[in-house]
Amino acid sequence: MKRILLALTLAACSWLPVAQAEVQVEDAWVREAPPGARMLAAYLTVNNSGAEDLVLVEVQSPAFSHIMLHKSEVVDGVARMVHLDEIVIPAQGSVQLQPGGMHLMMPAPEARPSAGDRVPLVLIFADGNRLEVQADVRKKP
Amino acid sequence: MLKPEKTRFFLPLLAIIPALLGALLLTGCSAPEPPELRQATLLPVAKAVADFRLTDQAGRPFTLDNLKGRWTLAFFGYTHCPDVCPTSMAMLGQVQRNLAKDPSTGELPQVVFFSVDPERDTPELLASFVPYFHDSFIGVTGAADEILKLTRQLGIIYGKVEGSGSDDYLVDHSAAIILFDPEGRFRALFNIPHKPEYIVADLQAIKQYYEATR
Numbered sequence: 001m002k003r004i005l006l007a008l009t010l011a012a013c014s015w016l017p018v019a020q021a022e023v024q025v026e027d028a029w030v031r032e033a034p035p036g037a038r039m040l041a042a043y044l045t046v047n048n049s050g051a052e053d054l055v056l057v058e059v060q061s062p063a064f065s066h067i068m069l070h071k072s073e074v075v076d077g078v079a080r081m082v083h084l085d086e087i088v089i090p091a092q093g094s095v096q097l098q099p100g101g102m103h104l105m106m107p108a109p110e111a112r113p114s115a116g117d118r119v120p121l122v123l124i125f126a127d128g129n130r131l132e133v134q135a136d137v138r139k140k141p
Numbered sequence: 142m143l144k145p146e147k148t149r150f151f152l153p154l155l156a157i158i159p160a161l162l163g164a165l166l167l168t169g170c171s172a173p174e175p176p177e178l179r180q181a182t183l184l185p186v187a188k189a190v191a192d193f194r195l196t197d198q199a200g201r202p203f204t205l206d207n208l209k210g211r212w213t214l215a216f217f218g219y220t221h222c223p224d225v226c227p228t229s230m231a232m233l234g235q236v237q238r239n240l241a242k243d244p245s246t247g248e249l250p251q252v253v254f255f256s257v258d259p260e261r262d263t264p265e266l267l268a269s270f271v272p273y274f275h276d277s278f279i280g281v282t283g284a285a286d287e288i289l290k291l292t293r294q295l296g297i298i299y300g301k302v303e304g305s306g307s308d309d310y311l312v313d314h315s316a317a318i319i320l321f322d323p324e325g326r327f328r329a330l331f332n333i334p335h336k337p338e339y340i341v342a343d344l345q346a347i348k349q350y351y352e353a354t355r
């Protein structure tokens with residue numbers, strides 16, 4: 001059993017570069033937290049050039065205790081945030097996480113990242129693939 | 142069958158049109174037309190606001206009097222909000238910088254961040270949060286019922302989200318920016334999505350209209 005698992009893991013790993021070539025992340029950035037803010041948001045664009053939908057299920061980072069997939073929406077003039085279990089990036093398509101829409105949300109760490117810093121984000125997909133990207137910390141609207 | 146009904150309805154309408162046109166022309170000559178606006182909704186009649194007692198980020202009282210004597214742009218949010226609130230506040234920072242560059246601006250409006258989460262948003266917290274977006278910005282918080290006293294008059298609504306943790310709760314809140322005139326009256330609102338260049342242009346147009354119609 002163990003050997004099979006190992007073999008499967010190896011197979012998965014050998015597939016990794018191929019799968020990753022089909023996923024590209026652009027413009028990953030973390031909003032610099034205003035002083036006093038306890039929550040941070042991060043944004044990025046995921047492009048999927050593959051023939052199959054990709055499902056983003058989790059994002060991790062050594063810089064943050066945990067990261068939530070969130071979406072802001074305005075309904076009848078009222079802004080609210082909803083939790084997302086996953087974000088689907090359609091085959092041959094892309095999804096933008098951007099201010100006022102889908103975003104990554106995380107508690108601000110003790111050592112606050114400031115504009116100019118870079119923090120790693122690891123995107124984890126439903127098929128087990130992981131993709132590490134560097135996000136710039138920016139102060140921008 | 143339906144036709145005669147329709148014609149009967151239509152004829153009196155036709156008769157009204159010259160009268161309407163006449164009325165339009167008359168008002169056109171006597172009073173300036175409300176400005177064409179790109180994003181703002183101008184209230185047909187400015188709405189007087191009843192007094193409220195809140196506190197600014199320095200711990201000083203902030204009441205209706207603080208809305209008088211200059212134009213005010215107000216946003217209602219909370220500091221634990223990482224997406225919509227900082228986006229709107231940064232946008233308002235841009236508005237303020239654009240206005241400062243425009244020689245026709247005159248006195249800059251005051252920009253006030255009213256907290257809809259007074260439980261967590263203390264004056265001290267606002268003192269560090271609000272000036273980050275522009276050093277002229279004012280943060281206001283206070284007793285929950287006093288905030289409600291103001292927001293109810295403006296149609297601003299908000300509420301804690303049930304089910305979120307005791308200290309990590311989210312707050313749903315109106316995303317609109319409210320404009321008060323120098324008499325402290327509710328004059329216009331800007332709905333989302335906010336564009337700084339539209340807000341600047343609309344604010345200048347509303348100010349001109351206000352001056353021309355006083």
Ligand SMILES: [Cu+2]
Pocket residue numbers: 070071081103104105223224
């Ligand atoms: Cu969020």
